[in-house]
Amino acid sequence: MGLIENAERPNFILTTIDTLLRWGRSHSLWWCNAGSACCSLEFAAMGGARYDMDRIGSGLVRASPRQSDVLLIPGPITKKMAPIFVRVYNQMPDPKWVIAMGSCAISGGAFRESYSMTRGADTVLPVDVYVPGCPVRPEALFYGLLKLRARVRGTSNIGLAHREPIYVPPDLPPEWEAEVREFLGEHEAC
Amino acid sequence: MIEDHPRVGRLQKDAVTESIVLNMGPQHPSMHGVFHMQLELSGETILAARPVIGYLHRGIEKLAEHRTYAQCMVLVDRLDYISQYCNEWAYCRAIERLARIEVPERAEWLRTMYAELVRVTSHLMWFGSVGLDLGGWTPVIYAFIPRERIFDFFEATTGSRLMPNYLRFGGVKEDVDPAEMEALHAYLAKDLIDALDEFDGLVTGNEIFLSRQRGLAPMTVDQAHAWGVTGPMLRACGSTRDLRIDTPYGVYDRLDWESCTDTRGDALARYSVRMREMRESAKMALQCIERMPAGEVRTKVARVLRPPEGEVYVRHESTRGELGFHIVSDGSPKPYRFRVRSPAFMNVSSLPHLCAGAKISEFFAIFGGIDNVMAEIDR
């Protein structure tokens, strides 16, 4: 954006719609907290008085995924929970971003070998930001959020690829994992 | 007459509300973690409720069978991440009883102090979320101020805000810096009490809050016993059961304190018990700092512990109620069976009884009063 002073009247701004949208979005990243485990406490601490994420416009945790921009995964994704995460993700409007918070969300962490766990959020959803730690300190999450803001501001939204939603039925079919993997393709677990 | 009109008359005759099923959760901001509730509603009245849990089931009991006793401490921390020290202590007590390990005097005082401090932070978290459940943001913002201050102490002395891994079999990891203790003493004696007074002024005397809590979801002692409810929820019905008194451990029998009870048994009584418990816990932690004797904080224990064959069940008063560890040892370095009796699991199982007949807007007030932690319920 360029500020042209003394052109016709003072404070005249010339910009493209795309830049304006990106600027606006980066200052109002609203959360959808699918709050599960220990890390969501540190997320709550980030909303508290000391860290205060309101100062960068990200203080709102929306009740509905349809009103939010960032899906926060602050804990392990169990096999029982994975289809619900996919459903919540599909309900969010584009453009949307996913933050995997903590080692459980990144790789399964301390519970990786368990029978009931997925091996990280990226086996289920396309993750944009990984914030390591067990639990993640509020500062670390803040840093991740700032990095995400920079990315939101720097990426053009014109011609943003439309993602085909996947529909996971509520009664959890055994082939859910294959379905999710087919959708994600290159995100397949290693 | 309008009633004579054929369509109006039929409507009046058949004007019965069909019951609907409403799903709440598992992803829901008011839910404390990933909790799913199926409610059958007639209008706004809850006819039946069915909690669905397990969305955070990580299989801790199975994983523990594949780790040594000391490694299990990591899993124990992550069971109930709001009262970590209570979990660690209960687990240590179970193993110490099984392997017959003595704990030095100073370590017992330190453990008691940490357990009571964590009870304060846990109840602060609960205080914030109760406010949130009833639609107010203020309590949660206020509650985080003293919480962060106590977390600073945890971080300075144990290295971590949430997951301390501080207790060891036969003591604690290391002694506490006296300067930190002094600073904490000053904080507990004045600022924390001021903060609690402020909370009382903000919420406890609030007429709207009182009218939403009073008489809500009443429970009698007999019902509580039958449903397995323990902890502050049980003491709010008039029972005096408190494992810190009944089966003394740590240094509770040498401290000057009283167990908080209430006789009303409703949601307000649960609130009142927890608010008073915070003051009692702060008082106990102060006494611990003042009277703590000098000495060793850790006895020598084999690095790879092999407890003798046998089994043990230890009951412990966690912040939510009776926390039980049932450990079966076969003499190897890994537990043969590692069972956690979770207080929140039992307390939440009473939810269908508590909210039958209530209005849907009251559901969150009831649910908030249970003070659950999904990680501990699902394990």
Next chain:
Amino acid sequence: MTVDLEAVAAAHSGRVDREGLDPAIVVPRETWRQLAQALSEAGVWFSDLTCVDRGETVEVVAQVCASASEQITLKTVLPNRDLTVDSLWPVWPGMDWLEREAYDMFGVSFVGHPDLTRILMFDGFEGYPLRKSFLLETEEKAS
């Protein structure tokens, strides 16, 4: 209040095991619910119920409290081929979720339970995770 363990055990064709840290009453599964009923009438309340997989058999273990400080363990042993036992839900309604969890994790069927479904795992899950025969993926690779 104290409970005469020997008398209670004898009345339910069981025995008292004092080798462990806490006394345990071991009864055959036929008298499992009668034992709980008798104790419940004597004012005993329950604390916990779980199972221990011993290979050939599965032990059902209940922890009960006779008084605030007095703790008793109740046990019954089930053979692997027939894991059924009477439900304690009619005696203590709070056993509801504990028995569902034992069913979910060990496959023990509690006869008379009103709603014996999986509680922690999802409905389509196969196997009983806390049985010793259930291997984690890492174990399967190793063996």
